Amino acid sequence: MNVIHEYLRGRSEAFVKLEEVRRLGWSNPHGDTHFQQQRKRADTATADERRLFFNMIGEEMQAATSAIRIQEEDLWSWMLVHAMTLPKQLGGHPLLISHGNRNPQVNVRFLDITKLGLEYGLRLEELEPDMSAEQPYPNLQCDLVFCDGQILRTNEAHRDPNREKHAATRLTCSQLILAMNRMKQGGTLIMLLHKAEAWNTLELLATFAEFSDLQVFKPFKKHATRSSFYLVARNVQPGFAAARLAVEKGKLSWRHASIGPGPSASPAENADSKEQEAVSRVLETFGEQFVQLLNPIWDIQRAAIERAPWFKASTIKSELST
Ligand SMILES: C[S@@+](CC[C@H](N)C(=O)[O-])C[C@H]1O[C@@H](n2cnc3c(N)ncnc32)[C@H](O)[C@@H]1O
Numbered sequence: 001m002n003v004i005h006e007y008l009r010g011r012s013e014a015f016v017k018l019e020e021v022r023r024l025g026w027s028n029p030h031g032d033t034h035f036q037q038q039r040k041r042a043d044t045a046t047a048d049e050r051r052l053f054f055n056m057i058g059e060e061m062q063a064a065t066s067a068i069r070i071q072e073e074d075l076w077s078w079m080l081v082h083a084m085t086l087p088k089q090l091g092g093h094p095l096l097i098s099h100g101n102r103n104p105q106v107n108v109r110f111l112d113i114t115k116l117g118l119e120y121g122l123r124l125e126e127l128e129p130d131m132s133a134e135q136p137y138p139n140l141q142c143d144l145v146f147c148d149g150q151i152l153r154t155n156e157a158h159r160d161p162n163r164e165k166h167a168a169t170r171l172t173c174s175q176l177i178l179a180m181n182r183m184k185q186g187g188t189l190i191m192l193l194h195k196a197e198a199w200n201t202l203e204l205l206a207t208f209a210e211f212s213d214l215q216v217f218k219p220f221k222k223h224a225t226r227s228s229f230y231l232v233a234r235n236v237q238p239g240f241a242a243a244r245l246a247v248e249k250g251k252l253s254w255r256h257a258s259i260g261p262g263p264s265a266s267p268a269e270n271a272d273s274k275e276q277e278a279v280s281r282v283l284e285t286f287g288e289q290f291v292q293l294l295n296p297i298w299d300i301q302r303a304a305i306e307r308a309p310w311f312k313a314s315t316i317k318s319e320l321s322t
Helices: 003-011 013-026 029-044 047-065 153-158 161-180 199-209 241-259 271-307 309-321
Strands: 081-085 106-110 142-147 183-193 213-217 229-236
Touching: 003 013, 003 271, 013 271, 013 309, 029 153, 029 309, 047 213, 047 229, 142 161, 161 183, 161 199, 161 241, 183 199, 199 213, 199 229, 199 271, 213 271, 271 309
Parallel strands: 081 106, 142 183
Antiparallel strands: 183 229, 213 229
8 A cells, every 4th residue: 555645645636636537548548659759759859849848847937936036137147057967978968058168157067967976975985987086066055956857768778777777766866965065055946856746756845845945836838747846945954954964865875776785784674664654754744735735736737637639539539438
């Protein structure tokens, strides 16, 4: 039994309704074909299509949360951007913004952020051959940090198959640690997340609630049928004990997912029951806030699935056949 699902079924009508349309939608081939085509379109989108897409999400996010705060015309003249992303030869997305010599306000490091072992707490002698001791932009104090790294299909061939099942954890922990170690006190952090009801996501949201003002955002116009949404944390306090603990936990998870727990680690026995205890604790303290935060996100996804032509076509067809 999934404790989180059970908890939500008892308290969130939005979640129950979403589960129902997901069940209807996901069990039909129209949905599969639609999502296959959508994936193909995403992988082969032109620069103009990508620009339009990201601008739409950005504008909607700003309108809903004011978190990006690019309101004054002249802000761009003194703003500095420091970015990290995958190089093209590792399957990274093409960069849409001019940078470096062509635009000194935008610095970009092309690297695989999941491999910065020293940054994530490994000792030099523990680094594996594909890892790096670099710690990019070490002294930054950012006002606004975007963590919208996403596991890319185009990068799959370059990932270590032995670490594949931990790929999402490694990317999330990498972003969390890099971001929290480069945030200004009181700054804003925006992170792309998936499946709010998954334990990792719930835990991350509960963690941010301890040291920031937490909001969530899901665009109506793009990716609305997916489970993706954004954590928007304002007034982040990286100096709080809870924030420092979150970074240490992130380092431990990255270590386990990347090189294994090692011989001196405590045995994994009771890991399941320990996790269940943690789930119950988080639901007790954060469950109500979680439901209030996520209800609008689940409503947006459910309504978008119901509106989708592939969903309508499939339900009409199954109604006719019964
Ligand atoms: C959802 S897209 C972000 C789009 C971007 N914010 C924009 O507006 O164009 C996901 C990004 O994650 C990056 N990414 C995925 N895995 C990565 C990794 N291991 N290291 C660095 N960047 C990674 C990809 O290169 C891609 O640009």
